[in-house]
Amino acid sequence: MANHNNTVLDLLAGEDDRIALTAPGKPDLTYKQLRRNVRELAAKLNGFGIGKGDRVSIAIPNSPGMVVTFLATATCATAAPLNPKYNREEFVFYYEDTNAVALIVLDEGIEAALAAVTPDILVIRATSNPDGTLSFEKINGIERSPRVEELAESDDIATILHTSGTTSRPKRVPIRHRNLAASVGNITSAYELSPADTTLCLMPLFHIHGLVGCLLSTFASGGTLVCPNGFNALEFWKLVDIYKPSWYSAAPTMHQAILSRASRNEAIVKANPFRFIRSSSAPLPPVIIEQMEATLNAPVLESYSMTEAAHLMATNPLPPKIRKPGTVGYGFGVDVAIMDEDGNLQERGQSGEVVVKGANVVDGYENNPEANAKAFTNGWFRTGDRGMLDEDGYLRLTGRLKELINRGGEKISPLEVDDILLRHPAVMEAIAFAVPHKMLGEDIHAAIVVTDKSITEQELKAYCSASLAEFKVPRQFHILDELPRGATGKLQRLNMAKLLNLTEG
Known part of the structure; x- marks a missing residue:
């Protein structure tokens, strides 16, 4: 019984007629349909010559189609979901980096993802059936000889994701089925998730938060996942x-x-x-x-x-x-x-x-x-x-650790400064960050989005001084229309000085 409840397929709770997956304008999928479809599609991938150990890139925006594709791919191979908004060069990098043997797209697919494909990558099209299930077909690429039908086990790599490296080249993180099962168990018990729950999935499904925090934890607890497109x-x-x-x-x-x-x-x-x-x-x-x-x-x-x-x-x-x-x-x-x-x-x-x-x-x-x-x-x-x-x-x-601001030996947590700034009635968004400084090594600035453009730097400094030690008060404020963010919505704290062209003071 070593493998029991330890793979992505095992996490799909039950085979009954409760609704597992739904979305605006799409038919509902029951747990019975979902499980059956995932197994059929996994067998189809085996038939295309894809199986354990093979990396399959997925470039599909949030949708029931993305959910089913991810589950099916992880059930027989290794899913490598990618941000559908990448440009051609980024797709090229990720296909090479993960050693992808195939790419799955939905319907006509994403142009940049298809443009980046080399002849040795098999392209598979997923299409939605009237009942909400999916079908896979090969549309081009190299012919591979069929694999024996085989489901993943707990020690196999279910998915490969990349760290959201803000500065360096992203690192590959191979996540095994047993890691996912353990995490999902922790999430369902922490939040007492049950079949009575319905979750609205807002997070992107090329990211661990969406895949595990929303999708897998909902299915493992027998709840319903609502998956709009983003x-x-x-x-x-x-x-x-x-x-x-x-x-x-x-x-x-x-x-x-x-x-x-x-x-x-x-x-x-x-x-x-x-x-x-x-x-x-x-x-x-x-x-x-x-x-x-x-x-x-x-x-x-x-x-x-x-x-x-x-x-x-x-x-x-x-x-x-x-x-x-x-x-x-x-x-x-x-x-x-x-x-x-x-x-x-x-x-x-x-x-x-x-x-x-x-x-x-x-x-x-x-x-x-x-x-x-x-x-x-x-x-x-x-x-x-x-x-x-x-x-x-x-x-x-x-x-x-690397975001901590070291101002002449005094360490400043930027989060503390963010929180104070956000309490100001005119400040909607705020991010404190380090800028290079000749004497001090680093100094502190803040970028903000405001509701009232007439606010002055003096007012903001005075406001911060009331709650923060003098060395923590930003030396300069940059009022922006929006704060720059990475692909997963993370603020670019480490890159702010560069993005704003701030050189040594």
Whole structure:
């Protein structure tokens, strides 16, 4: 029984007529249909000569088609979902980097993804059937001899994702079925997910948050996944009204967009209370948590996740347990500790690098001994984040180690400065960041998006000075129309000085 409940296919709860998957304008798929379709498509891929160990790129926007394609591919091979918005050069890089043998597209496909294909890559088209299931057909590329029909086992690599490297070349993260199963088990127990739950999937499905935090955890708990094509703040409340989701998980920027439209949708907000709202992928400023809980009348649970941990590492718990804004909660099925530079574990209240250990954590980066030597110490994975555990074991993050601003020897957590700025009534978005400085090494600036363009730098400095030590107050403010973000919606803190052409002061 070693393999029981340890693969992506095992995570599809039950084979009955409950609705597993739905989307606007698309037929519902039941668990019975979904399981059957996933197995049929996996067998079809085997027939195309694709099986265990083969890497299959998927370039499909969020949709039921993407969900089914991912599940089918992971069930017999290794799924490599890619951001459908990549340009041709980026697709070329990722096909080569993952050693892709095939590409799956939906219907006519994405031009840039198809343009990047070399003759040795098999192109497979997924099309939707009237009942909501999918069909696969080969459209071009090299003929491969059929493989024996074979399903993945718990130790096989289900999916290969890349770290969202803000500065360096992204690292390949091979995630095994057993890592996914462990992470999904932790998520379903942390949030007490059940067949009574309906989730609205807002996160991209080429990213661990969408794949594990939304898709797999919903299916493993027997709930219903609503999968619109991507996130649209203008449509969110309409979807809530139609599908009545009991929870959703999103990144901070999405929460802020949802919150900003809540006042216009008061009746919907009142009529459809969430059981809980989850935030991950980047820090959610405490002030936003306060506003969301007050406006949306649901507990907001901030959590902490990484690709290398197959998503969840720590989270604030559901009520009646205590959630502490400003922390990311504590480990659920994951050991969380603080380590100093020499590899010694620290006491509670001491700060250092956050390290984690658990069945959800991957064995290492692929073909990257140097990165692995740096990332793993005595069986602990070093997250690269700085933080401390409070007396109750809740984790408070103070920022990425490399994002910490060192102003003439005084260390500044940019997150603390972000939170103060966001409490200003005229500031909608804010990011504090380091700029090079001849004397100090680094100084601190902030980029902001404001509702009132007449606000002055003096006012902002005075406002920060009331709550922050003088050395933490940004020396300069850059008022922008929007803050630059990476593909997964993460703020580009490390690149800000470069993006704004700020040279040494």
